[in-house]
Amino acid sequence: MNLKELAKELNLSFSTVSKALSDSHEISAATKNRVKAKAKELNYQVNSIASSFRKQQTRTIAVVIPEVVNDFFGPVINGIESIAQEKGYHVLIYLTHEDMEKEISIIKLLQNGRVDGILMSISEQTSNTAHLEEIQAKGVPLVFFDRIAEHIDAPKVTTDDYFSGIKATEHLIQRGCKRIAYFCMSKNLSISNKRMNGYLEALKMHAIEPDESLILSCERDSEKNLSLIRALLESKNRPDGIFASVEKLAIATYEICQQLEISIPEDIKIITFSNSYTAPFLNPSLTTITQPAFEMGRKAASILFNTVEKKAVQMPTEKTELVSVLIERNSTL
Amino acid sequence: MNLKELAKELNLSFSTVSKALSDSHEISAATKNRVKAKAKELNYQVNSIASSFRKQQTRTIAVVIPEVVNDFFGPVINGIESIAQEKGYHVLIYLTHEDMEKEISIIKLLQNGRVDGILMSISEQTSNTAHLEEIQAKGVPLVFFDRIAEHIDAPKVTTDDYFSGIKATEHLIQRGCKRIAYFCMSKNLSISNKRMNGYLEALKMHAIEPDESLILSCERDSEKNLSLIRALLESKNRPDGIFASVEKLAIATYEICQQLEISIPEDIKIITFSNSYTAPFLNPSLTTITQPAFEMGRKAASILFNTVEKKAVQMPTEKTELVSVLIERNSTL
DNA sequence: AATTTTTGCTACAACGTTGTCGATGTATGT
């Protein structure tokens, strides 16, 4: 059932039918009603591919993220989807699995008109950003959230990572920690850096000498990370406070502490970035910096849709910073 | 940069260029190389929308699920995406938020050639399945996973829910529970029913009289669920074992137990379906039935791609049942 | 009454690709 067939049923030209269905002012109310009734009767629906092709816009956006089994990216997708559903957009999901090569090949797939815009959080390993500049040059609107590419001129939605880094570290200091470690994933990640800078600033503010051996930059291989953490906690140099940049590393620390019979929070206190809803029920309950993930998704998606819809307007290079909250629990008691 | 322009650069007809790029046997190796080199040089990429339009296939599938902030659906998406990436397919995500009306409108969006197939897990509230039959009638391949629509003739990938229900209940019985409760979401969900039937069967096998008041069918409103659970745990009728069909309800039970100072596992033992990686670190660590979520995604996607690619072959009505594992932890000690 | 304007519709050309068919030239077989 296509336009031509529907038009034949109605004894109208198919361009008239097309215009009637899209409420064009060129068509009288009477025929509009007649057309719409018939369309409903025959269950006609426009072929979205043909429409996309003709209009050169797909009403589809791509969300490119490192992973989906994640208490942060989950709610972000929720936020994105909520706006997309309001505005009648479709959402494609692509996972980079923290792999730059995969990220590059995904971006390449999006160069040919498949999507009207891209929402992304770059992978840990992304050092080169040529692929991102290239797709921007092709005119595909791009909005970053959380893990941004600093040097690319695109709207960015983040949280107050630097300030949160200060807050988290000061929280540990106030709870009596003297030797505070910082755990993060790859150091060339924007968020890791900002949080670390906050950490270093807080140490400075409290006249604590920073110690390189207490800064752990982890890898993708989680087995390796476990042994890195284990090594640190077994050393004489053992920290009495840990600020983890991602929840995964906090959980890994819980695991090691369990094995080494190090008790939290007596021997060591832990605070982490986390959006896990099980944090209150962990043993011990976990003190977290929680990001407004849902709102972040909504905000990033809103910005993207705005730039997509008024094509004339120059892509703004606005930076939006949302605030995270520190939730005290027993791991830092 | 499109085919016509590329062809002009090469002094070839654009149909020759098209065929050269798709490795047609009609084109000599020499020109193929020449064309491909030029295409690379000018960074030409086929317009996927035009291609989809012409070929009447989009290389895109839709994944329709209730929610994404979920330790089960997350890995499922991972599994689906892994196969999709292998086969060069794109993945659209749609969330029903357990709402039948939303599910219906989403399915309606997919009726017009936007996707080559659909992978779905139906919402809690889906009682009527006319929308699913309709889209199947339109020739869009459909594969169900986990939460299936029993009466629809489509491939289904599930886990051994009935048997897992028996295992979970027997586990509680072996640990000395006499009054075992079953918590589930909406009862018109296939998985809830199968798990409950397993639960009832296990009770029967051990000559325990089933008690209607111990079967809790919850709603979408999580506040309401909390008070339902609280009411049950405050009653004189209090169970000494709980089998939860979804993790959310187990966590809710932890919360209530914390409030009422009921100790787990001394006063009450808990086992639940869950794919949470924090289960070992909860207080107490949580005994779970864990589903092979990633494999489920892979399996469902494989089946869909097979039926999509050999269009001639009739859609098989195969049923695949994967096995879940019971992981004993302290909540049932 | 002659004119311009408006209304309501149709015809038609794109959007960029792919597959079918036909044309030409070259190799193979009798």
Next chain:
DNA sequence: ACATACATCGACAACGTTGTAGCAAAAATT
């Protein structure tokens, strides 16, 4: 030498939609 097969390419018509241009008839203006 002639017929047949094959290899290599070009011309062309779709796929279904939407926007522009055109064309009557009706309405409004002069």
